[in-house]
Amino acid sequence: MAKTAKAGASGRSKPVDKVLLPSAAIDTTDLLGPRRLTARDRANLATISTRLRVRAGTTIFDRGDPSTAIYSIGSGAAVSFRPLARNARRVMAFLFADDIFGLARGGRYVNTVHALTPLTIFRIPTDSLKTMLLRNPELQLTFLCKVTHALRESQRHAILIGSETPTSRVSRFLTMMEQAQPNPDQDTVALPMTRKDIGDYLNLPAAGVSAALADLSKRGIVTLDGPNRIRIRDRRQLTAVADEG
Amino acid sequence: MAKTAKAGASGRSKPVDKVLLPSAAIDTTDLLGPRRLTARDRANLATISTRLRVRAGTTIFDRGDPSTAIYSIGSGAAVSFRPLARNARRVMAFLFADDIFGLARGGRYVNTVHALTPLTIFRIPTDSLKTMLLRNPELQLTFLCKVTHALRESQRHAILIGSETPTSRVSRFLTMMEQAQPNPDQDTVALPMTRKDIGDYLNLPAAGVSAALADLSKRGIVTLDGPNRIRIRDRRQLTAVADEG
DNA sequence: CGATGACTTGACTTCGCTCAAAGACAGTGG
DNA sequence: CCACTGTCTTTGAGCGAAGTCAAGTCATCG
Numbered sequence: 001m002a003k004t005a006k007a008g009a010s011g012r013s014k015p016v017d018k019v020l021l022p023s024a025a026i027d028t029t030d031l032l033g034p035r036r037l038t039a040r041d042r043a044n045l046a047t048i049s050t051r052l053r054v055r056a057g058t059t060i061f062d063r064g065d066p067s068t069a070i071y072s073i074g075s076g077a078a079v080s081f082r083p084l085a086r087n088a089r090r091v092m093a094f095l096f097a098d099d100i101f102g103l104a105r106g107g108r109y110v111n112t113v114h115a116l117t118p119l120t121i122f123r124i125p126t127d128s129l130k131t132m133l134l135r136n137p138e139l140q141l142t143f144l145c146k147v148t149h150a151l152r153e154s155q156r157h158a159i160l161i162g163s164e165t166p167t168s169r170v171s172r173f174l175t176m177m178e179q180a181q182p183n184p185d186q187d188t189v190a191l192p193m194t195r196k197d198i199g200d201y202l203n204l205p206a207a208g209v210s211a212a213l214a215d216l217s218k219r220g221i222v223t224l225d226g227p228n229r230i231r232i233r234d235r236r237q238l239t240a241v242a243d244e245g
Numbered sequence: 246m247a248k249t250a251k252a253g254a255s256g257r258s259k260p261v262d263k264v265l266l267p268s269a270a271i272d273t274t275d276l277l278g279p280r281r282l283t284a285r286d287r288a289n290l291a292t293i294s295t296r297l298r299v300r301a302g303t304t305i306f307d308r309g310d311p312s313t314a315i316y317s318i319g320s321g322a323a324v325s326f327r328p329l330a331r332n333a334r335r336v337m338a339f340l341f342a343d344d345i346f347g348l349a350r351g352g353r354y355v356n357t358v359h360a361l362t363p364l365t366i367f368r369i370p371t372d373s374l375k376t377m378l379l380r381n382p383e384l385q386l387t388f389l390c391k392v393t394h395a396l397r398e399s400q401r402h403a404i405l406i407g408s409e410t411p412t413s414r415v416s417r418f419l420t421m422m423e424q425a426q427p428n429p430d431q432d433t434v435a436l437p438m439t440r441k442d443i444g445d446y447l448n449l450p451a452a453g454v455s456a457a458l459a460d461l462s463k464r465g466i467v468t469l470d471g472p473n474r475i476r477i478r479d480r481r482q483l484t485a486v487a488d489e490g
Numbered sequence: 491c492g493a494t495g496a497c498t499t500g501a502c503t504t505c506g507c508t509c510a511a512a513g514a515c516a517g518t519g520g
Numbered sequence: 521c522c523a524c525t526g527t528c529t530t531t532g533a534g535c536g537a538a539g540t541c542a543a544g545t546c547a548t549c550g
Contacts, residue, residue, distance in 0.1 A: 085489060092400050092403065130386075135382070137378065137379045137382045138379065140382060140386065141375075141378065141385065143389060147389065147393055147396060148348070151348065151396045155327075155348075158335065158337065158402050159335050161403055161407055162335055166537095166538075194496065194497090195497065196496085203406070203407040207498080207540080208539070209497095210497060211498085211538090213498095214498075227496075227497060227498095244330060410505090411506075451528090451529080452507080452508085455530055455531080456531080459531080471515090472528075472529065
């Protein structure tokens, strides 16, 4: 390590020797590949979690609600978003089976979570979970890895938002959705969310999402089997468009 | 919980009943306030970490390098970024004292990290750390909280990038930098990075950053004590501009 | 069968990016 | 001590792309 590089703060700027005091953010760890929950872990978690069924359109919790539990998705799809000024919102993530949600700060949920489809979820009280994690370091490591993975996803999201063109963003989004929810059908991607949801995730107006999809369609890269199912025709071009944006 | 809401997928779109298979992302946990390392934790970590000093401009590691350790910053500032196509890059985070970095995937670092200033860092081999975390669940919980915090920061970053106007983005950025590196001087913010660094973080051209700062300056909201030190004149307006973008 | 909500499409307008040139320092070497 | 050089920064002009808005279509639901 420690290769040379163009000076960090040269020219006009003083080298700014040490400056700067403590902080708290992170960039982060990994420690191991994608750890899956073991059968025993699942059994343990089952003892402290309750299973719930909710209808499509339900709000699981709102940003600002007291956070007493975290949740895991058994089946279905949900959307996690943050309300912004001028009643806009930023969609932070789409959630599918095995995803965990319930990010909190200061005892309050940070994001609002909506069910996009009928959902089965597992509710795990925070304090029980904490006790269990402290008694079971292996299980805790699994959670650490899961959060780390969420961090990587969030970073991909930040990159996604920054992509130049709308078409590029949508292309990337399609490949992400395909990875997130494995093959319901080969070469086909389910979109259980509205164009506005997608737009709020990609930082695009809903009309822009439509336009980008139309663009991809005209180029023969995808076809629309109804508004909520996309068929990928040319995977190579799709990733090409995604990358060069 | 479970309030009603406008139907998730109504109108033309079929309710898309359950669909969707396993995945791995997360939204996430918190479990506790910002846990600080205890004196004993620090002592323990000291036994497996080595202290390094690096010059400004040094590359600590590149994206793709084998990841054998994670790092913690003792003092100084660094930037973590990801190279993109067309030799652009996306800055993922600016790192200051007490921040951890070294996010990896599949045994490779995900981001490149550059020293912006002279740096003292602590190198912690991954496998030693893993062993220690498994033996010390309390310490591991601290790490879990740190990663969770990093996740929150990354989500803020995603929101930041999506902010409408350049001026709004820069305003938000200034308040973030102020929080990240506590008061070197009241109402003053140090910027140990170049305009291009800031732009690559905010998804703005360097010229756009300058323009936005000039804008804030003309409005009397900030003044520039040299290019690398900003003085905040009107905190109320600053946050107002940040929010309404 | 009418109403609602989602999606699509097109025209207009504006905002921000691209590009280029000038200005300002810090460090260097004479 | 001073001029030089390279880098970073600032500023301005022109242009293109993308967001806004509104109208039209379609499917589903009551």
